[in-house]
Amino acid sequence: MEKNLLMIFTRNPELGKCKTRLAATIGNQAALEVYELLLDHTVTITKNLSVTKEVHYSTRIGQNDIWDPTVYNKKQQEGKDLGVRMYNAFRNGFESGYTNIIIIGSDMYDLSEQDIENAFEALKNNEYVIGPAEDGGYYLFGMKSLNSKVFQNKSWGTNTVLQNTLKDIQQTNVKLLEERNDVDYYEDIKDISVFQHLLSLAK
Template identity: 60%
Template structure:
């Protein structure tokens, strides 16, 4: 898949600066540890994916961290809001000659390498691939040509993002992946076994 590119948006894992909605319930330290766990998990299901991979940092590029420079090209997010930042990453990818580009975040516990492989396969047959999130947003977006409208006039973080995005894409063929949940709130993880070590002090 040498014409395929995976974009991964991450936040620099710093105390008090990541997973703030989760931190409101579990505290800054637990939220940071949970986010680091999710970053490690994202590496685990992307590192062997046979596509080009670019990691976009929110604040600054960290040289010696979990993202192996032999597998991931490191870049910095640019833009005033999430829409602008995503648009700029897609623009850079298409300008570099990639024909199939997929973007994900780094807070998905239920995403797998097989899911990503399926998304790239479906992108060969469809114009767009969308992974709908339970909260009314999306956890994955793939396209074969840049549709700028997708990144404008959205209330990012609200439950209308998915429906508004699908309206922008309705002129093309869309493949919908299964609905999944990303990790934003305590309620998203409170019943998942893998997160219990982080939550144990809170429950005691």
């Protein structure tokens, strides 16, 4: 019996500590509000999925926040860098008996509920599923068994992550999803209507 797990990696929404590259252009307060909109969107596209859902906080587990504890199991990220944190999350998931595990971030306004359902469907016939981001990273990564190599020797946050990850798994069945854009810079949101009121406040 397949057991599906979706892990959502998120930063605790704190002024001056999230979306710092975006904040350099629009200011800390507007960047925080952009991130809160992205978190709301992530809840909207994940809460109704018929899979087990975990939210992994960057610094501490949130209480009385947008992540309903009856829907999401709340976890703390463990490790000194993103690779170690993702490895530990996947390891714990597989040790808990899950057979298909997917991880996403919480800064994708481009992502939909259907995209995530398609990713789990792809894992039925592939060992890996990857959603390539326009910046050379990935917005979604899934696998059927633990491979520590994909989390090692990566310069996280750079345009080499996807390329180097694909090298690690080049002899396997990999499903690549549509390329999408995550939100890191002003240019990523300047033409999206839902963010316009925040951008006007920032000017």
